[in-house]
Amino acid sequence: MVAAMSGGVDSAVAAARAVEAGHEVTGIHLALSRNPQSYRSGARGCCTIEDSNDARRAADVIGIPFYVWDLSDRFHQDVVVDFMDTYAAGQTPNPCLRCNEKIKFAAVLDRALALGFDAVATGHYARLEPTADGGVELHRAADHGKDQSYVLGVLDDRQLRHSLFPLGDTPKEQVRREAAARGLLVADKPDSHDICFVADGDSTGWLREKLGDRAPNQGGAIVDEAGEVLGEHQGTYGFTIGQRKGLRLGKPAADGKPRFVLDIEPVSGTVTVGPRERLAVERIRADRPRWCGAPLAPASTSEVTVQLRAHGDEHRGVVHVDAAGETVEIELIDPAFGIAPGQAAVLYQGSRVVGSATITATERITA
Known part of the structure; x- marks a missing residue:
């Protein structure tokens, strides 16, 4: 072994x-x-x-x-x-x-x-x-x-x-x-939390250096949902859905409440911000499912709980597997906030891990 x-x-x-x-x-x-x-x-x-x-x-x-x-x-x-x-x-x-x-x-x-x-x-x-x-x-x-x-x-x-x-x-x-x-000198060694290949922990600066002239590195506008420009940024790689800190907006919200990143458009470089309630997600689409043991059958529907971050909460939901077994759609009974494409949706039944899929799109709760 x-x-x-x-x-x-x-x-x-x-x-x-x-x-x-x-x-x-x-x-x-x-x-x-x-x-x-x-x-x-x-x-x-x-x-x-x-x-x-x-x-x-x-x-x-x-x-x-x-x-x-x-x-x-x-x-x-x-x-x-x-x-x-x-x-x-x-x-x-x-x-x-x-x-x-x-x-x-x-x-x-x-x-x-x-x-x-x-x-x-x-x-x-x-x-x-x-x-x-x-x-x-x-x-x-x-x-x-x-x-x-x-x-x-x-x-x-x-x-x-x-x-x-x-x-x-x-x-x-x-x-x-x-x-x-056991006499192991690592007994009190701190746990690792940061991204290992980002030497100083500054992932935004690391991405700025590595991406070079690629489109997301060209900067763009930070706008509200009506399209009003609230600020500028140096690259969409510095943002993630649900982010609150580091937005540096020049104009406060009319209600005085904090604003969060709602959408990232890398081609135009536009970052859209808005109130937290607009981050509530009720449906997730994901592809590349990987099953831990027995897979969920194609064209099947199952009750699950869903974890969307490494140390996030579980959300009750229902997962639908498409007929080809290549994509899943998850209806969340308990809404989730700040969910971004690229993240993994990991499915559980009790303590058992059923499998995972990569999020491609989300559907938010409409007012």
């Missing part, structure tokens, strides 16, 4: 538990940039030189072989370029979810299986449960505050069958205590 070791506390304890469970474990760390200094600085538990060294030391303490796998080219194309392209289209991507889909449970798993390993273990907080027919289901972690099932909602049945999440039933603070008891 391969244990993906990021250099953080979670993956280190997951590797140690896999060894204790009787698996023959080899630790690997992913080199995601040919120039690590171009990615996030500081020891935060992802992909810096410090993180690689932390992972190696943890593997030494656990007593397992350790290797670094260079996936920088694949990561750049499948995650970094996808991030840029999605923002350039006026949408809002989730790079961590894309990394799980394309890197950790595709490129890594494929290489591991080709080398004769049977599974990949990670420090994600989620649970796998066997089914009566010999399959496997993905479920929320016992510690809902640390649950990461949302970003794993892109995994298919084959990937889940070759995955192991040893921390799924354990609260985070217990994991830290266990790491300290």
Whole structure:
């Protein structure tokens, strides 16, 4: 078994538990940039030189072989370029979810299986449960505050069958205590929250530099719903649906209430703002569904709950799968606010993750 070791506390304890469970474990760390200094600085538990060294030391303490796998080219194309392209289209991507889909449970798993390993273990907080027919289901972690099932909602049945999440039933603070008891120096290492490939955390500045002369970098007008110009901006990549801060509007709203980004039009460079109530969404259309285990049948209708952000609330809804099984439409019983194309809609039934799809359009509640 391969244990993906990021250099953080979670993956280190997951590797140690896999060894204790009787698996023959080899630790690997992913080199995601040919120039690590171009990615996030500081020891935060992802992909810096410090993180690689932390992972190696943890593997030494656990007593397992350790290797670094260079996936920088694949990561750049499948995650970094996808991030840029999605923002350039006026949408809002989730790079961590894309990394799980394309890197950790595709490129890594494929290489591991080709080398004769049977599974990949990670420090994600989620649970796998066997089914009566010999399959496997993905479920929320016992510690809902640390649950990461949302970003794993892109995994298919084959990937889940070759995955192991040893921390799924354990609260985070217990994991830290266990790491300290095992002598792992990462026991108190801070969690990683920022986008790993944006070195200083300034994603707007990073996009401005990387997008160069592409259309969204040319700036444009910030307008209200009537089309009145309220301000100017330097590029639509600096905005996302539902954003309130950083709008820098020259004219306050007549009612004195804050305004939020309602729409982003990357071709003209127009950003439309308005009151929060105009962000309420009652219907979502999404494509590229990926099913975690048994899929929902084409032309079927099912009751679900829907999570629309990595740490967002669940919303009750009904999902309709089209006849070809290629798109889904979700009617929200509980309206959601600030939902943007490009985000993932992850579907649940109870604690079980049914699957996910990428949002292409939303329909707002009309007054």
